[in-house]
Amino acid sequence: MRTQRGASLTYGLLETLGQSIVIGDFDKNGFPTEAELCIRFGASRTVAREAVKMLTAKGLLSARPRQGTKVEPIAHWNLLDPDVTRWLMERQYSNKIYREFTEVRLAIEPVAAALAAQRANKAEIRAIRDGLNGMRNELHDHDAALAADIDFHVAILKASGNPFFLQLRALINTALRISIGLTNKIAGHTASIPAHEAVLVAIENGDAVGAEKAMRAILLESLELLASFQPETAH
């Protein structure tokens, strides 16, 4: 999931701080000063500063001399940054964030499917079909089925030919993990296979409108299924 990038001290602190910020650990007392960071996390100033700089680059922090380092309001966070998305997932689940994720998917994925129907080449279609077949073949293995499901959706983003759409793979990854984790307990995963197949067929036929509708149907159903079974939890 996470890019290779070694488990260095800096990246370790980046993870720790990123998760803590997203959870809201610093909302009460404010973000620690450099010196405090070094003490509380046993880090050198170099490591502390570079981790803070990376979090600044992701919009989570801002720092100024004398004034200190502070957590930016969530409106300033780069929410589509893969790390930020993952940190959001790793904190306690909430229906709100799941709904927001799905609204984004509901905007992007149908359009991506429509573009894929117009542009996908054979290799890209094969990748999409491989994802679908993976879902079919792994009915008992939840993890494998989830991976195949993700592959299916990411393959469509790729086939859209628009690199910006592909930026949402981390978000889709996250949303699907949440979704599968819950829907598995309800109706199982197999129900959505025909819906996925409809998307593939439309793309194969170059049917942009059909692909768009079929993809929208998948997401709407997922959203409704979840809303009906899961009580809204505060967060």
Added chain:
Amino acid sequence: MRTQRGASLTYGLLETLGQSIVIGDFDKNGFPTEAELCIRFGASRTVAREAVKMLTAKGLLSARPRQGTKVEPIAHWNLLDPDVTRWLMERQYSNKIYREFTEVRLAIEPVAAALAAQRANKAEIRAIRDGLNGMRNELHDHDAALAADIDFHVAILKASGNPFFLQLRALINTALRISIGLTNKIAGHTASIPAHEAVLVAIENGDAVGAEKAMRAILLESLELLASFQPETAH
């Protein structure tokens, strides 16, 4: 435009390197080593390292001992990062990137408008209307009209209630600047005002479907107008 954050040496180098990477300056000879960076840009190692770390956080670079620092393939860049978006804009214009930007807008903004129609409160609707009125009142001043146009679209993203949509404001900002710069030379800016008004009216009436269609019409027209007048330039 750019967040306040001082014109420190680190941020200056971040800008310089970010632009250079996006332009492709390091594609031939590879990215400089830390020591070379310090020499070529007159920076201390501290500054060089922190700038590189921020670019790493945005997905543009990766660094490993002995192997050096290298530019990641564009598929790895955080394209929706506001800085990256801006750097993409600041390099030479190309129809390709404009089309890609508009495809993203075509996915997000109609859905945002539909959600706004369902959820917008009075203050949010007023912000949208202020944008429209700004467009009306600044027919002669291109810069002011552009700012008002941006305000209109961003106000709708806000009114959608989904913070993830708002992440695209930098991209919309960029796309509109490109668009206006070109369409002004053609048909002027005023032609789109009725189309914008249609979006506002639909949102005021709580007409989600109408808002979605009206917004899609704006973007499609902008895309077609541009495609018909601007030859495809390589990049």
Added chain:
DNA sequence: TACATAAATTTGTAAGATAAAATAGCTCGT
């Protein structure tokens, strides 16, 4: 009080030294 000045706090920058990782090259035994 008002204004200027000094002090204190926190991040920003610089520089030097050492550690760690990863590659390249070399030695040696077979």
Added chain:
DNA sequence: ACGAGCTATTTTATCTTACAAATTTATGTA
């Protein structure tokens, strides 16, 4: 010639110390 293992080299990673700059707070003086 060949491969295992050791050595050297390159480059980033980390640590430390020192000083500069920015900004707020405190102080002192007219």
